[in-house]
Amino acid sequence: MAFIQKHQYSLRNHNTFGIDVRAEQFISYDTVEELVSILQELRAQGKRILQIGGGSNLLFTKDFPGVILHSNIQFLEYVSRGSTEILVRVGSGVVWDDFCAEMARKNYYGSENLSYIPGEVGASAVQNIGAYGVEVGSIIKEVETVEIATGTPRVFQASECEYGYRDSIFKNRLRGQYIVTAVVYRLSTIPQVHLEYGQLKDLRAKEETPTAQTIRDAVIAIRRTKLPEPCELGSAGSFFKNPVVPLEKYRQLCAEYKDVPHYVVSEDSIKIPAAWLIEQCGWKGKTHGGAAVYEKQPLILVNQHHATPQDIVELASLIQQSVQDKFQIQILPEVNYI
Ligand SMILES: Cc1cc2nc3c(=O)[nH]c(=O)nc-3n(C[C@H](O)[C@H](O)[C@H](O)COP(=O)(O)OP(=O)(O)OC[C@H]3O[C@@H](n4cnc5c(N)ncnc54)[C@H](O)[C@@H]3O)c2cc1C
Numbered sequence: 001m002a003f004i005q006k007h008q009y010s011l012r013n014h015n016t017f018g019i020d021v022r023a024e025q026f027i028s029y030d031t032v033e034e035l036v037s038i039l040q041e042l043r044a045q046g047k048r049i050l051q052i053g054g055g056s057n058l059l060f061t062k063d064f065p066g067v068i069l070h071s072n073i074q075f076l077e078y079v080s081r082g083s084t085e086i087l088v089r090v091g092s093g094v095v096w097d098d099f100c101a102e103m104a105r106k107n108y109y110g111s112e113n114l115s116y117i118p119g120e121v122g123a124s125a126v127q128n129i130g131a132y133g134v135e136v137g138s139i140i141k142e143v144e145t146v147e148i149a150t151g152t153p154r155v156f157q158a159s160e161c162e163y164g165y166r167d168s169i170f171k172n173r174l175r176g177q178y179i180v181t182a183v184v185y186r187l188s189t190i191p192q193v194h195l196e197y198g199q200l201k202d203l204r205a206k207e208e209t210p211t212a213q214t215i216r217d218a219v220i221a222i223r224r225t226k227l228p229e230p231c232e233l234g235s236a237g238s239f240f241k242n243p244v245v246p247l248e249k250y251r252q253l254c255a256e257y258k259d260v261p262h263y264v265v266s267e268d269s270i271k272i273p274a275a276w277l278i279e280q281c282g283w284k285g286k287t288h289g290g291a292a293v294y295e296k297q298p299l300i301l302v303n304q305h306h307a308t309p310q311d312i313v314e315l316a317s318l319i320q321q322s323v324q325d326k327f328q329i330q331i332l333p334e335v336n337y338i
Contacts, residue, residue: 092122
């Protein structure tokens with residue numbers, strides 16, 4: 001039976017910024033059948049609908065005049081267990097890191113670099129979450145959905161999901177049109193490790209072929225030193241995407257600044273860490289009302305002291321403007337403004 005909370009439901013515990021806005025209605029469902037019948041009812045009422053997961057990439061800017069849906073579809077089942085490849089189907093309401101923990105425990109490779117990212121399985125396939133050189137799109141086989149407008153189930157193959165940097169068809173062309181109900185991931189029993197990024201390189205020096213569990217433990221240890229725990233300090237992780245600039249622009253920056261950090265995206269485009277641009281503009285640790293730029297990582301905006309949505313929106317736009325003025329580079333939010 002779906003849990004239904006009507007009338008001005010506080011979303012404070014449903015977004016990691018900890019913003020206390022209200023939804024006209026909040027509905028949590030346990031099965032696809034429940035979801036289909038809820039959608040049918042809501043369509044008849046003409047209500048505005050927003051599906052959320054753990055709210056770890058959302059910035060609610062005001063009360064939500066409609067219905068917030070939340071999946072409580074909880075299962076993890078093995079579709080097949082071959083000698084080298086594992087297919088595992090997971091309900092959209094499963095906490096993402098619970099899934100990673102289970103895969104590492106079994107020493108199945110694929111999700112370990114993405115350990116400890118907040119949020120739920122459904123959103124992982126929407127957001128194409130990424131960390132330490134791995135994006136979830138690379139281990140997704142298919143995404144099970146329900147179309148909001150018709151209640152019809154549809155399975156998307158990974159090749160149809162248009163995965164890109166923090167991007168997918170669900171975030172872009174089909175935004176707000178499908179609800180993810182389950183995801184099938186493809187993992188490997190053979191070590192396929194990605195230790196090229198940041199402090200994970202140290203692990204390679206220590207162990208030739210670390211287990212999935214060892215990599216997971218290292219990732220969690222690194223993340224704990226760098227990122228705020230949402231239960232202690234509200235944030236939505238990286239607030240901005242890293243901009244990709246033409247090679248010529250990167251060369252101009254190098255002429256002016258020493259050691260410009262960068263990743264080569266293609267022959268003629270370079271990704272510049274937004275954190276570096278923001279830090280060069282002097283924003284690290286700065287506050288605006290109750291919002292602040294996290295002192296350990298300037299890409300993260302935090303709710304330092306009872307921030308209002310306006311404090312965070314204004315701080316973000318001041319940062320964007322100063323990066324634009326200083327570098328003539330546009331940085332765009334990764335966080336979804338609602
Ligand atoms: C401290 C911190 C660290 C983070 N680190 C990383 C990181 O390293 N890498 C990274 O990629 N992200 C990171 N994030 C961002 C965030 O964890 C991810 O974007 C995550 O996937 C969001 O999951 P969620 O369940 O909280 O989704 P929500 O924030 O609730 O929703 C995100 C989007 O997905 C949509 N959505 C959610 N569930 C569904 C569904 N079932 N069907 C259809 N649409 C849905 C929502 O409408 C919304 O548009 C971090 C966030 C925090 C707070």
